[in-house]
Amino acid sequence: MLYWDSFFQSGVLEQNGRTISFSVGTQGARDIVLLDNREILSLPVPFNADGNLYFPEEFVAALKKNLDKARQEDATRFRIAAIVVDPGHGGKDNGASGEHIINGRKVMAVEKEINLAVSLDLYEKLKAGFPDKRILITRTGDSYLELGERVAKAHALPLKANEAVIYISIHANASFNKSARGFEVWYLDPEHKREVIDKAKFSDQKEIIPILNDMLAEEYDRESVEMARSIARRFSESFGKELPSRGLKAEQWFVVRKARMPSVLVELGFVTNPEDAVLMLSERGLQKFSNSIYNGIMDFVNNFERSGGFIAFQ
Ligand SMILES: [Zn+2]
Known part of the structure; x- marks a missing residue:
């Protein structure tokens, strides 16, 4: 041209x-x-x-x-080949829910519905913004998935040696304390060692599997922390005082633990808090949530691909 x-x-x-x-x-x-x-x-x-x-x-x-x-x-350059968006819960599993009176009307904030609305919007934005990457979503309707099924699709993706997949699980929070509010971004506790290497591939070199796993898990942990940071930064920028930050959290979330890839779990806000619920149920709030996550992913992907992948990230 x-x-x-x-x-x-x-x-x-x-x-x-x-x-x-x-x-x-x-x-x-x-x-x-x-x-x-x-x-x-x-x-x-x-x-x-x-x-x-x-x-x-x-x-x-x-x-x-x-x-x-x-x-x-x-x-040979490291690149993110695919992004998996996972709307938490679905089908018979509603997740958390909260009942509120908004403008004199009784309104239910149901986690599985909020997760799906934000995820579908994020999914469309990622498809438009990253035409060179495969964008997957674990459910597009109100369907129930076993936890293992959520990451199975991502693990089945054919990847080249220089390619990685990232995984973003979207949830909403709940508390008995109705004044608890704000967003959280979770990544895996670096203390927790996952089994990330496919044993079948190394059947004759069993003794090196734990070592390789440690190395890989550490890299994934570092990427996960970095991605969590990028998303949290964009949330704070976009929402300011409208939605307080409860910070980054490290936990052994099951969904995240099953994911053999850099992964984070976002808790948008509290379905049990009226202000958070209004935000999560409004079109304006939905757009802000999906934009913040999108921008956080974009920051991470840009840094990751520019730095040459796992090694140079810090
Ligand atoms: Zn949840």
Whole structure:
């Protein structure tokens, strides 16, 4: 793809998201050519003759070499290949619920419904925002899922060695104390060691499984904490005093524990608190919740992919 500016006699070539910016000169002239607006090459520049634009051989060869190199780098760069959104509960499992009188009307805040509404909205936003990733949702209606089923889909995804999946479970909180309110973002307790390696793959090297598991679990933990932080930051930014932060929490949540991937669990607010319930039941609140989670995921993904994945994250 060539974008051409005839007034400035300059152009941008684009291939698979890589760009080459150049200016046209006279035949035989060398000038600066920019790769991805970053790397500078000095090459004989394209020139006009008989009303045609000519690309010197050295220019074409250098670009081809650099595009091939970039393609190879892309193939080994760590990336998030898929994002799984998990609306908590469903079907016979309502989750928590709270009854409130709002504007003189009796209203029920039912966790499974709130989780689903926010998740479906988040799911659509992720699909639009990350067309290069697979976006999954564990349920799209009021259906009941066993806990193992929620992560099974994600585990079944075919992944390359440089690819990871992230998992976001969405819930709402409840308390006997009706004044308890605010959001929480949970990640797995780093003390808890999960079994993350598929034993079948290493059947003849059993002694290394626990070691590899420790290493992987630690990486997943670190990613999970980082993702939890990103989401919590966006919640605070977006809601301010409207929805207090109850902070990051570490626990051995079952859903999260079963997930062999960086994963977090978000508690949007309390169905038992009238202010939180109003927020979670309103269209405006729903949008704010899904936007905050979306932006938190985006921050995490950008950092993760820019840093080259698990290793460089801190
Ligand atoms: Zn729940």
